[in-house]
Amino acid sequence: MNKTDETRKIIDLLAEGKITAEEAEKLMSALKPSFYPQKKGRKIVFQIREEGEKKPKINIAVPIALAKIGLKFIPEDAMVNASVKGSNFDFSSINWQEIIQMASSGEIGDLFNLEIEDDNGKSKSIRIFVE
DSSP: OOHHHHHHHHHHHHHTTSSOHHHHHHHHHHHHHHHSOOOSSOEEEEEEEETTOSSOSEEEEEEHHHHHHHHHTSOGGGTTOOOOTTOOOOGGGSOHHHHHHHHHTTOOEEEEEEEEEOTTSOEEEEEEEEO
């Protein structure tokens, strides 16, 4: 029995009074995951970790579609003018258009990885990936 048949059967059972509206709703909800399968590669994730730490200091996950839209509103000369405290890496050198384009291609995994050392000799890793 396909999903359309299952939906029709639930509607018929409801119409015949064999199940309540609440029961029909629960049955329809159970069918949703197969109607709307989760797609992989839908989020772009930005993480910054410090050496020896298990949990990232920064962990931001953004739907790729939202990242594409947001990028249109940021002037190119204002693109991420930030730094990791004590590092000498210039974040403005990252081509964010290219990162978003790579994320949109449907690939899953790392797009950008960088290890930097702060003034105290402690390393930090910056990772951008798609999941």
